[in-house]
Amino acid sequence: xxxxxxxNFSDWYINLILKANLIDYGPVKxxxxxxxxxxxxxxxxxxxxxxxxxxxxxxxxxxxxxxPESFLSKEKEHLEGFSPEVAVVTYAGGEELKEKLIxxxxxxxxxxxxxxxxxxxxxxxxxxxxxxxxxxxxEKRPFPFxxxxxxxxxxxxxxxxxxxxxxxxxxxxxxxxxxxxxxVLCIYGVSGRKSESEKxxxxxxTYTYEILMPDGKALQGCTSHDLxxxxxxxxxxxxxxxxxxxxxxxxxxxxxxxxxIGALIGVHGDDYGLxxxxxxxxxxxxxxxxxxxxxxxxxxxxxxxxxxxLTQVYISVSSALxxxxxxLDIYVDDSExxxxxxxxxxxxxxxxxRIEIGYxxxxxxxxxxxxxxxxxxxxxxxxxxxxxxxxxxxxxxKNLFLRSKEFTEKNTYFVKDYQExxxxxxxxxxxxxxxxxxxxxxxxxxxxxxxxxxxxxxxDIKNSRITNYKLRxxxxxxxxxCVYCGKKARNVWLFAQSY
Amino acid sequence: xxxxxxxNFSDWYINLILKANLIDYGPVKxxxxxxxxxxxxxxxxxxxxxxxxxxxxxxxxxxxxxxPESFLSKEKEHLEGFSPEVAVVTYAGGEELKEKLIxxxxxxxxxxxxxxxxxxxxxxxxxxxxxxxxxxxxEKRPFPFxxxxxxxxxxxxxxxxxxxxxxxxxxxxxxxxxxxxxxVLCIYGVSGRKSESEKxxxxxxTYTYEILMPDGKALQGCTSHDLxxxxxxxxxxxxxxxxxxxxxxxxxxxxxxxxxIGALIGVHGDDYGLxxxxxxxxxxxxxxxxxxxxxxxxxxxxxxxxxxxLTQVYISVSSALxxxxxxLDIYVDDSExxxxxxxxxxxxxxxxxRIEIGYxxxxxxxxxxxxxxxxxxxxxxxxxxxxxxxxxxxxxxKNLFLRSKEFTEKNTYFVKDYQExxxxxxxxxxxxxxxxxxxxxxxxxxxxxxxxxxxxxxxDIKNSRITNYKLRxxxxxxxxxCVYCGKKARNVWLFAQSY
Numbered sequence: 001x002x003x004x005x006x007x008n009f010s011d012w013y014i015n016l017i018l019k020a021n022l023i024d025y026g027p028v029k030x031x032x033x034x035x036x037x038x039x040x041x042x043x044x045x046x047x048x049x050x051x052x053x054x055x056x057x058x059x060x061x062x063x064x065x066x067x068p069e070s071f072l073s074k075e076k077e078h079l080e081g082f083s084p085e086v087a088v089v090t091y092a093g094g095e096e097l098k099e100k101l102i103x104x105x106x107x108x109x110x111x112x113x114x115x116x117x118x119x120x121x122x123x124x125x126x127x128x129x130x131x132x133x134x135x136x137x138x139e140k141r142p143f144p145f146x147x148x149x150x151x152x153x154x155x156x157x158x159x160x161x162x163x164x165x166x167x168x169x170x171x172x173x174x175x176x177x178x179x180x181x182x183x184v185l186c187i188y189g190v191s192g193r194k195s196e197s198e199k200x201x202x203x204x205x206t207y208t209y210e211i212l213m214p215d216g217k218a219l220q221g222c223t224s225h226d227l228x229x230x231x232x233x234x235x236x237x238x239x240x241x242x243x244x245x246x247x248x249x250x251x252x253x254x255x256x257x258x259x260x261i262g263a264l265i266g267v268h269g270d271d272y273g274l275x276x277x278x279x280x281x282x283x284x285x286x287x288x289x290x291x292x293x294x295x296x297x298x299x300x301x302x303x304x305x306x307x308x309x310l311t312q313v314y315i316s317v318s319s320a321l322x323x324x325x326x327x328l329d330i331y332v333d334d335s336e337x338x339x340x341x342x343x344x345x346x347x348x349x350x351x352x353x354r355i356e357i358g359y360x361x362x363x364x365x366x367x368x369x370x371x372x373x374x375x376x377x378x379x380x381x382x383x384x385x386x387x388x389x390x391x392x393x394x395x396x397x398k399n400l401f402l403r404s405k406e407f408t409e410k411n412t413y414f415v416k417d418y419q420e421x422x423x424x425x426x427x428x429x430x431x432x433x434x435x436x437x438x439x440x441x442x443x444x445x446x447x448x449x450x451x452x453x454x455x456x457x458x459x460d461i462k463n464s465r466i467t468n469y470k471l472r473x474x475x476x477x478x479x480x481x482c483v484y485c486g487k488k489a490r491n492v493w494l495f496a497q498s499y
Numbered sequence: 500x501x502x503x504x505x506x507n508f509s510d511w512y513i514n515l516i517l518k519a520n521l522i523d524y525g526p527v528k529x530x531x532x533x534x535x536x537x538x539x540x541x542x543x544x545x546x547x548x549x550x551x552x553x554x555x556x557x558x559x560x561x562x563x564x565x566x567p568e569s570f571l572s573k574e575k576e577h578l579e580g581f582s583p584e585v586a587v588v589t590y591a592g593g594e595e596l597k598e599k600l601i602x603x604x605x606x607x608x609x610x611x612x613x614x615x616x617x618x619x620x621x622x623x624x625x626x627x628x629x630x631x632x633x634x635x636x637x638e639k640r641p642f643p644f645x646x647x648x649x650x651x652x653x654x655x656x657x658x659x660x661x662x663x664x665x666x667x668x669x670x671x672x673x674x675x676x677x678x679x680x681x682x683v684l685c686i687y688g689v690s691g692r693k694s695e696s697e698k699x700x701x702x703x704x705t706y707t708y709e710i711l712m713p714d715g716k717a718l719q720g721c722t723s724h725d726l727x728x729x730x731x732x733x734x735x736x737x738x739x740x741x742x743x744x745x746x747x748x749x750x751x752x753x754x755x756x757x758x759x760i761g762a763l764i765g766v767h768g769d770d771y772g773l774x775x776x777x778x779x780x781x782x783x784x785x786x787x788x789x790x791x792x793x794x795x796x797x798x799x800x801x802x803x804x805x806x807x808x809l810t811q812v813y814i815s816v817s818s819a820l821x822x823x824x825x826x827l828d829i830y831v832d833d834s835e836x837x838x839x840x841x842x843x844x845x846x847x848x849x850x851x852x853r854i855e856i857g858y859x860x861x862x863x864x865x866x867x868x869x870x871x872x873x874x875x876x877x878x879x880x881x882x883x884x885x886x887x888x889x890x891x892x893x894x895x896x897k898n899l900f901l902r903s904k905e906f907t908e909k910n911t912y913f914v915k916d917y918q919e920x921x922x923x924x925x926x927x928x929x930x931x932x933x934x935x936x937x938x939x940x941x942x943x944x945x946x947x948x949x950x951x952x953x954x955x956x957x958x959d960i961k962n963s964r965i966t967n968y969k970l971r972x973x974x975x976x977x978x979x980x981c982v983y984c985g986k987k988a989r990n991v992w993l994f995a996q997s998y
Binding site: 024026027028031032033034035036039040042043059060061062063064065066067068071083084085086087088089090091092093094101103110113114117118123129133134136138139140149150152335336 | 593
């Protein structure tokens, strides 16, 4: 296995996802096949996200994948943002089509003209809908999970009678994503607002959770958009307010995608393979029998006991926002390989906890356990394990999250001098915190000269007041000088190279 | 509301699905938007099917939506079957594509060349995979849910080391679909094998569940295909058997689609709207408060009690194969409409059980209940309802299924004379059972002259022996004369006009 962090992260990553049976390549460039082990991670994440969003009244829907070209063209910024990336159907049913069809890159422009008919009065608001779909964005430089021509996601969309109500949802969703990243995926990141040039095409503002990957590049982990009334005005989405006046709705949209799996692989993985956090691992516990021919029957019976006992353990599979319990997934690897092969295999596949059962374990009625995150063996009686399983998983989660946090903090630099900025981006990369005057010119010069873009204006979700529609700066004073032009700058922004 | 069964079924159907908020039309001809109430039905069906298929070892996966044209062309029959219906992407990412991409109409041709790499030995078999996706088939005469340009489905695919093993799965799946239709959707139908001309393009044999709709037309409710080794040979899907020889795998594929919702609407609906079976209804219980201004607080408190008590009731949401329990979905309609409006609304939307709570109910501590299927009011104490809810739902299910069975039997005719055959198809339609010599010539003449096609060779799943790869005829002797040509015919087939 190639080592990480030595300039060959992408070799390590590609090698790992193929070996661990997460994906296969599709025949069309930039597409991937989710194999059972890889899809199961997505399935678990879907279950968690779906549960969370339904708690605040989201209803699932499904809109067609084909968007008439004229629909996409209605919002100008949106069209400009997406037109270089779309795939186009020009004939169907044996005939050339009169109007070309865009294969959805996102669904605002097909949803909103239709949703406009669903609402009449303020009583119909807020309306929060969501769909789980595939989307297509043609990628020039595809990278599995992180940049794919076709990927899977959920897209939430909401309509409100006021900007305040819309913003509350934007931040509720961002807080939910942050919780999921931190509590479920155990990945540290920085929440914040995108710059004008980096925001979603057609949005007033875009909020994000930015993750630092082992190669020092940033990954945008999710998005929550304040769409304002831009789309409402284009698609004439109006409601009658309490004062009987017809008004445009305020809208939001938000998404988390299969890219989250890319973050998971990159952030936690090590030279031995994947490390999967318990809430998202296809199997939390993998049991490996060590047969010796003499005691095989008894070993098998012992394993059956273990399975029976441990499937009675329920663990929290949701974020802390809306806790939900689920039965443990246990896998007994009874394949014909040697125990040593299986140890490597399940380290590669990142099973959080491995249990080895041979004659020694049978004789002493003790389980030899192996924690993947620390690569540490320990022994426990079955009952002790059963009673401590939740704690062990919590410890694994804490350990993974702390590691990710420490790595990020170690590789985050507060920089005042542009030469230092350039040097960091040229050598070690990482997150840079720097004052920026918020003029697009400086931003694009920095990008040109260092490949680093603004990732976000960091935001302390808990302590931010959203009533004034502005984000509070965290930790820094509002008097600084732009790292590029030296002129007055009020905010410290996060910069990094990105995928 | 338009009345059913008077020659205007399709007006009634379209009117109903729009009024009941199941769908909206998409901008592209033949596409529909699943609104929250409509999608929730699909979501519940997905949950049930997904649970069932995982019981026999199915693992979920995801394959790309774009199939290179050359892949689709590899299996000749398959290509001929699907090429008139496909949508084609010709440019993407701002450039014309070198190879055209087919938007998946089904996934055999993209899955199998890739899956070929996943299996090496007989130990890797059977491999059973499944995906939940959208698919595209260009429809000349679209009809919502029943024939859509884009629809949602699951597609299961399996690989086996023997034909016997493959066939066992084909019938296990067919039995599962039949159970779901009968126990969950409460829809009677006829299981059987498709004729050579009606089978899936590229299959050895296709099995189906055929449903009689109120207008006397048949609806194909699902399919389970015995693919034999056709695709395996085309895509070189081989394994090393126990005898060390390389052999082609035996394959199956199977699907149930959003068309099932069309069957649900058509079969159970009446002049007042939808009638949804409890296991699949978005809300099993809808509570309608009848406020009188004087006692509103107490009425509200009483309703809260009811909610609290009834959410403790768990009902079986799966078919009888693998029972699974789920909490009840209860909706309290607190909108500003009158009680009368709400009664009509929830009859239209087909909620299985309605509970009306006003001052009378409060005073007598009694609930006024309304069963949608029988349109019958009855009174019960809260505790009585709680204890009887499961029984009530079972009764509703039995009643709906029996109605559907009686309707089908009443409209099924055993016909020996072709003039009678023609007359029935011209006037009342329905299912016709008739001897057919199994020559394609007679089949196509019958189709030409009566619009009726062979629906299937009926099959008694429970009593059929599958070891000889042939289906036992049910009820009829194997000595008959073809209803068209009068020549010797061994089997009685089911005929009908279809969607």
